[in-house]
Amino acid sequence: MRQHVNPLSNHFKVLEPIPPLDHLFKNPHLPLHIDIGCASGNLLFELANQNQNWNYLGIEIREKLVLNAQLKLKYSDLENLSFFYGNADYAIKESVDKFPNSLVNSVSFNFPDPWFKKKHHKRRVLQPELLDRVSKIMTNDALLFIKSDVNQLFEYMNSVILGSCIFEKYNNGSENTHNPQNIKTERELYAISKNLSIYNQIYRKKFNN
Numbered sequence: 001m002r003q004h005v006n007p008l009s010n011h012f013k014v015l016e017p018i019p020p021l022d023h024l025f026k027n028p029h030l031p032l033h034i035d036i037g038c039a040s041g042n043l044l045f046e047l048a049n050q051n052q053n054w055n056y057l058g059i060e061i062r063e064k065l066v067l068n069a070q071l072k073l074k075y076s077d078l079e080n081l082s083f084f085y086g087n088a089d090y091a092i093k094e095s096v097d098k099f100p101n102s103l104v105n106s107v108s109f110n111f112p113d114p115w116f117k118k119k120h121h122k123r124r125v126l127q128p129e130l131l132d133r134v135s136k137i138m139t140n141d142a143l144l145f146i147k148s149d150v151n152q153l154f155e156y157m158n159s160v161i162l163g164s165c166i167f168e169k170y171n172n173g174s175e176n177t178h179n180p181q182n183i184k185t186e187r188e189l190y191a192i193s194k195n196l197s198i199y200n201q202i203y204r205k206k207f208n209n
């Protein structure tokens, strides 16, 4: 799972932006969840099956994983799921103006690559700039979900999110049937098999941001 790709490579700057929603989903007006760094998308297949009244979009930088997910999708009858290949940062930067405001109802960052060395921290997917852009297409009171088995990375993400002053901690997520944290991701199953600790938190977008 941790075969790292350098997200800052020029290669990822020339990819296409995310297509309009009516090209991705049968009903583009449903609430939308975006999973950033979705790998093979197993979490999203489960969520899309369980919640047919939501749309799900996975963004993943490793092309082979996206091609596999798209092939699996082709042989399913799901019309509320889509996968996009690219660096989430560039994909969202290039697409944000084309998306209606208040479009995204929830976003997840599950077990992002930790990039342990300080000089590589800028390669971490969750950066203040990405968070700011994503927040602009999120509804007021939209939810943001994070999970990691690396405490240092979890603390970093928590400080970026709270430091933005756009989100506040939210602790009632388990009541929400759509809650993606109720389903274990691929990396999470691996972490459990190795008895690693798992850190998670839900945040809610504050009003007037």
Ligand SMILES: C[S@@+](CC[C@H](N)C(=O)[O-])C[C@H]1O[C@@H](n2cnc3c(N)ncnc32)[C@H](O)[C@@H]1O
Pocket: 001, 002, 005, 007, 036, 037, 038, 039, 059, 060, 061, 062, 065, 086, 087, 088, 089, 109, 110, 111, 112, 113, 125, 185, 186, 187, 188
């Ligand atoms: C450790 S894996 C976790 C995968 C999955 N979320 C899970 O929990 O099983 C991190 C994933 O994020 C992807 N990734 C890393 N940087 C990314 C970026 N800038 N944009 C999109 N995906 C990225 C990696 O290729 C990898 O598939």
